[in-house]
Amino acid sequence: MSDAAKAMPMASETSARARIKRYSVWIVAAALLLVMPYIFPSGASITTMCLMGIMIIFALSYNMLLGQSGMLSFGHAVYYGLAAFATAHMMNWAIKAGVPIPLPFMPIVGAAAGLVFGIIFGSVSTRRAGTVFAMISLGLAELVYSSSLILRSFFGGEEGISADRTKLVRFFGYNFGPQIQVYYLIAAWCLLCIILMYAITRTPLGRMCNAVRENPERVEFVGYNPQFVRFIAFSLAGLFAGVAGSLAAINIELAQASFVGAAQSGAVLLAAYIGGVAFFVGPILGAILVTLLSIKLSDFSEIWVLYFGILFITIIMFAPYGLSGLLMMHAQFWRGPLGSRISRLGKLLGAYLIAALPALIMLAGAILLIEMIHHVAQKGAEGANMHFLRRSYLTVNTHTAWPWIGGLVAMIGGFLAFRFTWPTVASAWHQALLDTQRSSK
């Protein structure tokens, strides 16, 4: 009987307790979105969180393609950007014609635009998977981007299409002038989209997407057309990307050609991949981190894009399942009595800290060298002095030998020390595994 019970993993998930547990995640998420502006009340934080919310929707929609259905797209910004333009035009039309559509409903316009373009371009590109699909996505992205420079009436040329969100009819007295009101608009749409996209993974189509990702040929022999599965997934991904693009246009009251560009398509790929495409939460984590880095790193360095690239390469090489993959690797230690869970992870964390110190020294040395090379090569005319990490109290004279020697020593010494601490981490990991096995017996 216990075998039969085990054989019904889905039956246990419909039990009342599991249902409360499942909904509690959404309640916590809603509460978190609600209180975030009170925890981080500054204008800059609100702006950052708005961008995060938009990126979360966009990255999750991208993962409907990459993680769920195995489609590597290089042109997902097409649906994001076109929806942004559709929204901006719709807002301007509503203002001009006096049609009473309040701002919170504008993302529906974006969703419709994303869906329509998803259907049009998806019907071409989803016929093939793998490399062919990736190449077609790249071609379509280029096509749309170059049309954005030609069709000036729709794309508005270099200035783009601006739209004043405060001129729309008010929504319960809110005119969405203050950024905090826009934050709550984005947060509400973000939560709705997350719930819907999660729900879709648990439908017949969602599961067939996984099957198509795993083995499209076999899918044909269980009655499904894998091309049609990809097509629907692609269209729905376009819809949600459209919501994100629409919110982006609302957020800055502008839709620009760069919204459909390759950099935007690349950003969403990076966010999804850094967060990890194998788990639903991965792109959420990735979107938050990538948004934060792209805003904060520029405070410290002019060449932050380089460090961003290095982070991406590091993740691909050493943690191919991304941040969520790393977290899930540690979830296996979260078993047995609470005390032993905490002590187990505590010991592991201790080992990480020991390894982190030399790693940070290595990193600091490497960054110092890179920044000095950049300073000498690009800004030699400004003199010998460089503000390391853009901090005036960290002024470094690049014309003397010591900073160069120091950077080199820190980098190489840090690397050697890091190698030296690695066995500590490995043995701590091994211990945690053994400990988990012992306590779960």
Added chain:
Amino acid sequence: MNSAVELKSLEKRFGKTEIIRGVSLDVKSGERHAVIGPNGAGKSTLFNLISGRFMPSSGSIHLRGENITGLRPFEINRRGLSRSFQVTNIFPRLSVWENVRCAVLWSKGYKYSFWRNIDKLEDVRARTQEILEQINMANRAEVPAGVLSYAEQRALEIGITIAGGADIILLDEPTAGMSRSETEYAVAMIRRVSEGRTLIIIEHDMGVVFDLADRISVLVYGQILATDVPAKIKSNAKVQEAYLGAAGHD
């Protein structure tokens, strides 16, 4: 008796190479029909033609009288013909449960639904459970299919093949690479799951073939040498010469 699958002067060429050279065959509804023949005779190609994986170069294929030549595999599958593969063809990173459930969904009419919670589909759940019990894998439901043993993967392959409730089943060397005891176990399972259906099976193990089949077709170099009941195939001089004499002793 009605015909389940009928092939009419079927031919398949790859470039200049002729693999199937005019095969005509009538498999009756409800019979267990074995296709035997030496390596390279075109047995798997024949299956690929019937199941829609390849297009025939000429000739036609009929399913219960309906011409299905040129239809896509999923269209043929929806008409009640399902096949397994010689090289295990499953969804490796999905659980055993998910593997079988994917194969159940279409037959229960859920198509491309993205508005129904899959875990609440009681008929799908019950059918998946039933299949897992038929292939004796109910206690392996949560295991990713990619880490199963070879024999288990072969059993899962058959589970996926029968899950949609097709009444015509094509099995391509289901016992290849299995030990004696695994083979006996698999044959018992095949006998069980093909009860009341039409079965076409490619098999190298003559013990299995003569044990299981109602009729046998011998395919040699892309042509059918003989189709008959097992006893007559055994005593057929042409078959002896072309195939059984050599392969029967290995």
